[in-house]
Amino acid sequence: MTDTPEAPTDLGDAAPPPTPGPGQLHTRAPASPLTPLVTAPMTVDPAPQTSGGLPGVAVALNDTLRKAGVRQGLRLLRRANQDPGFACPGCAWPDAAPSSSPPRFAVCESGTRAIVDALGQRRAGPQLFATYTIPELARRSDHWLNAQGRLTHPMVRRAESNSYEPIAWSEAIALIAEQLRDLPDPNRAAFYSSARVSNEAAFCWQLLARELGTNNLASSSQLCHEASRVALTNTLGSWRGAVDLDDFAAADAIFVIGQNPASNHPRMLEALRAAKHRGAKIVSINPLREVGLVRSRDPRRPRDWLGAGIEIADLLVSVQVGGDLALIEGLTKAVIEADAVDRAFVDAHTEGYEALASGIAAREWDDIVARSGVERAQIQAAADIYIRADNTIACWGVGLTQHRGGVDAIEQLLSLLLLRGNVGKRGAGPLAVLGHSNTAGCWTMGVTPRPADALLAGLERATGVTMPRAPGLSVSDAVAGMQRGEIDVLLGLGGNLLSAGPDTEALAAGICRARLTVQISTKLNRSHLITGETALILPCLARTEAGPGAPQWSSFEDATGGVRASLGRERPVAAGLVSEVEILAQIGAALSPDSPVQWATLARDHGRIRELIAAALPDCEAFATELAPGRPLRLVRPAHDRRFATATASGKAKLTIASSAGPTPTLPENALLLTTVRSHDQHNTTVYWLGDRERGIHGYRRLVLMNLADMRRLEIEPYEQVELISHFEGVERRAPKWVAVPHHVREGCVAAYFPEANVLVPGAAIDPRSGTPSFKSVVVTIAKHT
Template identity: 40%
Template sequence: MSKLPSIKKYDHPAGGWGSLKAVTSALVEQHVTLDGARILLHQNKPDGYACVSCSWAKPADPHLFEFCENGAKATAWELTKKRINQDFFAHHTLASLEAWTDFELESQGRLTEPMRYDAATDRYVPVRWQQAFDEIGKMLRDFDPKRTVFYTSGRASLETSYMYQLFARLYGTNNLPDSSNMCHESTSVALPETIGAPVGTVTLDDFQHTDCFFFFGHNTGTNAPRMLHPLQEARKRDARIITFNPMKERGLVSFANPQSPKDMLTPAQTTISTQYLQVKIGGDIAAVTGVCKALIEADDRAQKTGMPRVLDAEFIAEHTHGFESFADATRKAEWRDIEVQSGLTRGELEAAANEYARAKAVMILYGMGITQHREGVLAVQMLTNLMLLGGNIGKPGAGICPIRGHSNVQGQRTVGITEKPALVPLDKLARMYAFEPSREEGMSTVDACAALRDGELDAFIGLGGNFGRATPDHHVLEPAWKRVLLTVQIATHLNRSHLLHGRAAYLLPCLGRIEIDLQASGPQTVTVEDSTACVHASKGFAQPASDALLSEPAIVAGLAKATLQDRGNVDWDAWTADYSLVRAAIEATYPEQFKDFETRMSQPGGFHRSIPAARREWKTRNGKANFITPEGMGEDPDMSFDGERTLRLMTTRGDSQFNTTVYGLDDRFRGVFNTRDVLLMNRDDMTRLSIAEDQSIAVTTVSKDGVKRCLEGLRAHAFDLPRGCAMGYYPECNALIPLSHHAKRSKVPAAKAVPILVRAR
């Protein structure tokens, strides 16, 4: 008997007994209680495997249990004893599976054998590996490479990612969109202009020296829970933590360490945020403007009165460009406008500025609450402006830290997964592999979706992920997949993207990262890069789910050989037999980043890639760190928010979820149980719109493109959100996001401020 949906107030801290119970339940549900518990001891250890969910840093001196609740769920999900084979598809047509929820599809277990779509029966049927490779290769050779997409999720290893991008470029395309396009591409565009690096500047060691943290737009308790350990340690030495987030997320409110006997056996818990500012959705640029304004005006007063400077004038003079223009614009900003746009008071922002000013080392950490807006690039650059005012880049304990999502989403970019050829050493690849690579910019995720919608996509190859659910405009895009000539999905679990197939479709099951990868030269090790640009080795410990599984490198090599034939002087078989040869190729391609790759990859804590900005070396066009002067404070200036009927919708993940993978229907920290079909709203908005608690509602997007985007069957619930703001779950609410509603220049879907109308049904 299924449980009824319910909403309950949840006041407990993140971690604690709730986390232990959730981990135990996940192991039991996947029937891996003993094996899972044993293997979890190797998670994020120097001689173990890198977590398959988030990319948070792996410490050199790990805890005994160096995993979080969601990391344990991801491990249990991969180790599950449940299996999908030809018998499953013999009993289910793809049309019938379309009625299943995302959770129901993925919870069926691991894929075990290669499959090919049979249109006559509407089922996947078994196919031999070599036959699949040959058929796919023959079709790809007949297609225009410009109409073929090579998509990558964020968990493929550095080795696989390098092979994959080389395969695509030898084939003749730079169509290499990835999950970064949907989350932190705004970071990758913004930071090179301001500090000359596309990634953050801090390492895990910096947490020990920081006395003030600023958090923006991130749910740490769910999306990077292991970070709560260094934050708890920082709070014990009285470091200040200032949080800007529309919702009061439990992980940034309080934390009980599951590894601390005191925290577990007493009511003890650590207050994480010393100031929690519930900024309006889309109000972060205004909020940062207010903090900067308070600092600059305080510095002006200090100069007039002969008091010590508030800003780091020496750093600004020596290392930066554009300060006066930025300072003048900030001085002219009106407090009334700042308060209206941010939803915060002048007093709150000045209090945050005071904490910044008195700190010796400030770190800013941010998530997709910053990047997924129309002005997401500018929002990131405003955070950099704030850091430059105090000289808080390039010194111990200070820096900017974008919190990346999936486990190697940053690393795959490092080794060439990008649609932008200017970011790849194409001349070197041309010399190494004897070919002339395309110099034409490829498709981003948004571009690929537009090509799909417009019937301009011949083939789609997906290396992991759930592209069809992760993208916006579900109702517009889903019917278009049937016009694609070929879809190939490399995966461990069944998901909805596998039902959104082309005319010819292949489902190629791969080994998981936790599984032993035995090749001709012996057991293999792979590598990943975490959010702090540290590279780690990872080796499997579990027996493969099926003898028929191939590794991701082996599948990429099989596809490349069948497609390219003699093109390029790559020994794909040798690379498959010994991944150290791939690492040697990566080092040869990127010698500054991967010097002595093979010897350094297994050192505790990983090895840190060279980030010049962390040394105050600015690889920008003018050789300086640049202040960027904003033209306005709105993060979504071209969207219509009339303040009366229109609400700002943000989509978010739940507690039992990582990216599109839903491990369960509970979102414990928000008090939502046994359902995801909810819209959380401000109570005053519900009263104003005549919507009762638990009432069935219809949610419609406000747009001018003539496309009706509506979700029905959701239920409204009151929640602690700023007025005019609402929250719904990702990816279900992606149906409400227009494909055109994306960040300027970075093309990240603007999922954090979608104008909606809500009406009772």
């Protein structure tokens, strides 16, 4: 570590008490459709000192052998993220620069688990639904639901029934088309999609909604990285990545903000380890001390399987939950006060410097320290690393986006980079590290409720269909609309809206008001169990599988603007499964038999979809002519070439400062700030195991991670059962029966797992500029359980 002041990252001023052994602590969560019954032994071990290594290899191999077997497992791992091969269904971290080939083994522990999770021996077929009613399934945990295996048959829950039963594909498609045609207004339908779907499926999805006549295109990206898209577009003129994977090899400093790469983007650690070996300085900014940013071992290198690994972060900045904007303002203030601004770059490529400088000058250091929770000496230590570096990369995750001021914080970070010319040069730039494998691709394909006129005009030229102009509903808007009874049909393309969304109880009540809910899915999840009056489950192929007929490949865009083809070759787990594209094409053909889109021709000809993409979407001409297995694309990235034409009328990047430091909320007595987090044993809403290996927790998830000093102040014993109460605009949301666990969380802050803690997140607590819910900053109090 560097010889600089450090924020406290320990559990308190004394060691935690002894942890319970196996079977000593039994936890029982309340039973309801939203809080399922779980009775399990829980153990807490000391958190590991190093991430990755042999434990990661063992878990990945165990999952592979248990679910896929030796031959199929090894075959899959050799093909993952290869050219040709299939795209990993995990995160959007790039496999390699588009001009180079991926390494022979281009998948991490998290990706391995995501791949083999779709190929286990269990099947969620008609027999499962004949055995369990919907209320009985709803009492099961998310882990149990996922473990039932792949969905195999179309299923329907008919009005007044509490069970699913099989339905023929033709009847299911006809039912959807009938319900959509009967809507008095197309805006009474909402389309929600996961950002894991392919470019081809995403394009068909938005075209299906718009041909119906609505822009109600909600996406999981609006729950996580919409703030990134808005801020990057406002500041640089384009949201598309300005950093290459190769840039990490030339960076002098890397700031990792609101992110836990070891669990959510493990392949990123390879780039960080290589940069650290080269001498780059790494700064981690996070309310939690994450072991993967302290020390790390590469599980793909046998010589790294044992031992202490390599130290990653030179400086751990333990920011207060919600204090990121203030901290970045502090870094900006330190740069300006040190006269370290690159005025040549600022004058040539930006506008707004004087307003930024005067606004930052008005921010008092005492206020910055109070709002960020970081001492001035440590802010200065981080600023010194930034100022001394010629080339700096700043990358961030949802820890920075999921706040009521998420866009403001990211815009301030982009301004900080611009002040020293760290955009559009080798080894420098901003990078939103996207958690879904095709978040960027869904943006490119037009999955947005507020499309640009150029996008709609291009779609009309390519398809001959008149596009709706009225803005549609984002996720937050759609959730509110469902609660008011304004949505009759909810269609889901992948994902798990009920678990992913905020204010779970209210969201569930809204979903239940719909006439029809449709889920196109590979695995069973909670969104199949809280439904409208009639509900359909339509099972689809996983991206590793080959459909009937001629082989069809699809494509995915990574976080840096690289697009690669993905070709599944595995035999489907059940006969009759078809791709997401084919399901959407069948719905389109049934809904609009005379459509100029000619939906039936798209079902098994993805090449024609790419021709439409090339004809309709800006900068996508090469989709029809150049993209192919083994031939990746690099999409246009204006900011990478220091072109900011669409950011301002002057064609320059925009330096900004938040209009105010933000209101100081009135907090209840003994209030804490809650942030939701993911465990190491889950990917987004999919829970692979009831534990969190990187935090030393086994067997249970309904936990609140606390600083030991807060536990003593509030007279809460370690491993005591408590009730969490969130507070927002005079409304309380209560969640009983959590277990308080001592952990490396900064004092005054607590953490709990997503999606279990979403019930505490107010639906109205959103970033006004992006609509992103405030999952990462919730005011709570803790009461002893009675």
